[in-house]
Amino acid sequence: MPVTRGRPRAFDRDEALRRATELFWERGYETASIADLTAAMGIRPPSLYAAFGDKRALFDEVVAGYKATASPVMEEALAAPTAREALDRLLHALADDYTDPSHPPGCLVISAAVNVADGDVRASLRADREASKAAIADRIAADAGRLDEGTDPKELATFYAAVVQGMSTQACDGASREELHAIATSAMRAWPARP
Amino acid sequence: MPVTRGRPRAFDRDEALRRATELFWERGYETASIADLTAAMGIRPPSLYAAFGDKRALFDEVVAGYKATASPVMEEALAAPTAREALDRLLHALADDYTDPSHPPGCLVISAAVNVADGDVRASLRADREASKAAIADRIAADAGRLDEGTDPKELATFYAAVVQGMSTQACDGASREELHAIATSAMRAWPARP
DNA sequence: GTCTTTCCGTAACGACCACTACAGAAAGAA
DNA sequence: TTCTTTCTGTAGTGGTCGTTACGGAAAGAC
Structure with a gap:
């Protein structure tokens, strides 16, 4: 049975994870140092290593938690009745x-992935992005009947994935919510509707 | 008079700069260490510091050289007779x-800028991207008569800037030339042509 | 040749990196 | 109370970071 034995943890693990998420989000994987992380989390290095393993494991847990909160947004958007409406919802939700x-x-x-020297982290994040792109392609392919003839679902998914990445980069550069919605609206004009 | 005195430099400064450019391009500013750079350039740290100042000055020179070779591409594309053709040329050239x-x-x-901890470098690269975006907006505004009414040149420029950033990220992720051209073609369908 | 100037390689600087040995503190169990 | 277990803070580990002091080497000037 999981009775708590020994000295109890003096900090809130979830709250510490949240603060680590915020720092990784702002600074990326490598440029967020253990000293930065422990300062933000309000704990000392040994507590971090005892609770999360090492830096890489902490980052993995952060990404897992991020995906857990982000994927419902994506799933809900892609559940729209048509692929066009699905992409429209997704872009504006993002x-x-x-x-x-x-x-x-x-x-x-997207932003923590660029310029990461660690090959494993890089590959892992790339796989996450490819998975999102595949989900978009699947949603488009499932509604291929409404598309202009000759439209390749994977090609179109690549376009919208690029738009999403561009929106993320613009947001990091300080673009406003209105500007991002304008990007989304412009991108939807590229939808290859059957005439 | 600039007569060469003292021991001559034993390496080709331009070639060393080219190799530094390649490494910064692949790895970004902070994750490319002096040890990595000197190894790639085939020189020792004191030679790097004597010839280029410090890491930041070397990076600035790399970016300046990069812009010098990149801007003719942009200028040539934007010189097209219509704004639409200008953007079409630019996207496919990129x-x-x-x-x-x-x-x-x-x-x-674009790629060396994300996740840079150094605030000065970050701001400098952001300014470069804003300048490109402004150049696109100017070209669009100059041809506003051909656009759909109510089109905001700055908004449209933001969209195409986002597409360009997305294309760059996709390229880093291993997208093929054909996929990038497909993104460009899709993006041009969003052009707000006057009916 | 000798002097001056500039570059080169060696070998280090202090500061930071991710990570941890260790000892004391705080809890339940006996 | 005493024992065991687990967490905590202090204070480090070896390694790498950007940067540089220093002495020898290679050139023109005299």
Whole structure:
């Protein structure tokens, strides 16, 4: 049975994880040092290592938690009756999310991935992005009947994935919520509707 | 008079700068260490500091050289007779450039900028990107008569800037030249042509 | 040749990196 | 109370960071 034995933890693990998420989100994987992290989390290095393993494991847990909160947004948007409406919802939902003042701007998986020297972390984040792109492609392919003939769902998914990445980068550069919605609206004009 | 006195430099400064450019392009500013740079440049740290100042000055020179070779591409594209053709040319030219096998993928200014802890470097690169965006907005505004009424040139420029950033990120993720051209073609469908 | 100037390689500087050995503190169990 | 277990803070570990002091080497000037 999981009775608590020994000295109890003096900090809130979830709260510490939240603060680590925020720092990784702002600074990326490598430029957020253990000293920075422990300062933000309000704990000392041994507590971090005891509770989370090492820096890489902490980052993995952060990304897992991020995906857990981000994927419902994506799933809900993609559940729209048509692929066009699904993409429209997704882009505008992300415009809101990327500029939500309650957390750092942009997408953690997109912005924390660029310029990461650690090959494992790099590959892991790339796989996450590829998975999102595949989910978009699947949603488009499932509604292929409404598309202009000759439209390749994977090609179109690549375009919208690029738009999402561009929105994230713009958000990190300080773009406003209105500007991101304008990007989303412009991107939807590129939808290849069957005439 | 600039007569060469003392022991002559034993390496080609331009070639060393080229190799530094390649490394910064692949790894970004902070994750490319002096040890990495000197190894790639084939010189020892004191030679680097004597020839280029410090890491930051070397990076500035790299970015300046990069912009010097990149801006003609942009200027030529934007010189097209219509704004629409200008953007079309620009996007497809960048699709070729970002996947040119003779140098690292994507755009140095875009990819080296994300997750930079150094505030000065970050601000400097952001200013470069804003300048490109402004150039696009100016070209669009100059051809406003051909646009759909109610189109905001700055808004449209933000969209195409986001597409360019997305293309760069996709290129870094290993997207092929064909995929990038497909993104460019899709993005041009969003052009707000006057009916 | 000798002097001056500039570059080169060696070998280090202090500061920071991710990470941890260790001892004391705080809890339940006996 | 005493023992065991687990967490805590202090104070480090070896390694790497950007940067440089220093002495020898290679050139023109005299």
